Amino acid sequence: MDTILGPLYYAVSWIIVQFHSFYSLMFDKNSGWAWGLSIVSLVVLIRICLIPLFVKQIKATRNMQALQPKMKAIQERYKSDRQRQSEEMMKLYKETGTNPLSSCLPILAQSPFFISLYQVLNHIAQGKTVGVIDQSLLDSARKAHIFGAPLSAKFMDNASKVEHLGATLTDVRVVTVIMIVLMSLSQFYTQRQLMTKNVDLSVKTPFMQQQKMLMYVFPIMFAVFGINFPVGVLVYWLTTNVWTMGQQMYVIRRNPTPGSLAYTQRQERLKAKGKLKEDPAEIAAKEAVEAARAARQQPKRQPKSKRQAAGQAGKTPAGRTRASSGNGAKESEDGKPQQGGGSSRGAKSGQRKGGPQRPKHPSSKK
DSSP: OTTTSHHHHHHHHHHHHHHHHHHTTTSOTTSHHHHHHHHHHHHHHHHHHTHHHHHHHHHHHHHHHHTHHHHHHHHHHTTTOHHHHHHHHHHHHHHHTOOGGGGGHHHHHHHHHHHHHHHHHHHHHTTOOBTTBOHHHHHHHHHOEETTEETTOOTTOOHHHHHHTTOOHHHHHHHHHHHHHHHHHHHHHHHHHHHHHSSOTTSOOHHHHHHHHHHHHHHHHHHHHGGGSOHHHHHHHHHHHHHHHHHHHHHHHHSOOTTSHHHHHHHHHHHHHTOOOOOHHHHHHHHHHHHHHHHSOOOOOOOHHHHHHHHHHTSOOTTSOEEOSSSOOEEOTTSOEEOOOSSGGGTTTTOOTTSOOOOOOTTOOO
16 A cells, blocks of 8 residues: 555645645644644645536536436336346436446545545654655654644544653543544535435435435444544544535535525525526516416496496386296285296286286186
8 A cells, every 4th residue: 555655645745744834934833733734735735626526526416417307217117127227227327428426536536645644644643754754844743732632643542652642542532522523514414415405306316315325324434434543634534524515515506406406596596686587488488478368358347327227227126026936927016926927028917008807718727
């Protein structure tokens, strides 16, 4: 391992020494501030260099989102055959040039630097020179403490070793536990933010399952392996987690994935500010609906006087008969039914206007 990563040991140690020389102008060269800020600056420098990979990661995420409808169709078609479903998914990734593991590129790219920094600090803890760190710089780094814990100390170190570094076991374990907890929480929040805000949850894909798995696996990994990391490595990893969290929050707010919760929230913010430009097709559709609504004829509203006159005309005058419902019979004023067709000609029970009553027919039995 030392042979393969030997050049990186020199690169990492040289970068740390250069930052240490700069911060020694403001702080004591043997202080934790000078060495701690050197490690933080190393993280910032590495992450700036990884921005192109981060952009590639964002593009890969967009491609995965564009494939969601096709993925859903494959899931529906082969929902009873998991093996065939996986084969079709892999075929789709190959045809479109999409790699579902692209989200891990920044982490994989950091791994050599992380291992190199771990080995540099491990050499310092063992009192060995490494890279460009000579004996004088080695003695200075061993004296550096962050909140009472030496940079090269670990949670699992014994009391005699910690005392040899000029600290107490309690200080080392308290500082390392706090850093491990902060590392785990920051990593969990970063992955959870990605899953809940920047992913279209309407379709379940292997990409989503991968992200969900990472949301729980990484915090556990930090908690398990963190107890074997030197304090300086914990500073490095906590800084990179915070950087990732802030970088992702910025991207999700400014350039969210279409169909996600963050995208809906961004659209609402733009609408509230009047900056959202609607799709021309949607605008044309709205105008067509409004035109059809305006062209539709509405019944004219009659004046109140005409409505009252129509209501009076429809009322039955007092002292006259009124029609019963449906059988053509009439009722007189005293409530007895009378015969008549249902037309106005039979209003007075067979009487003719201006003449004597017609005699009843013999067949009539009334």
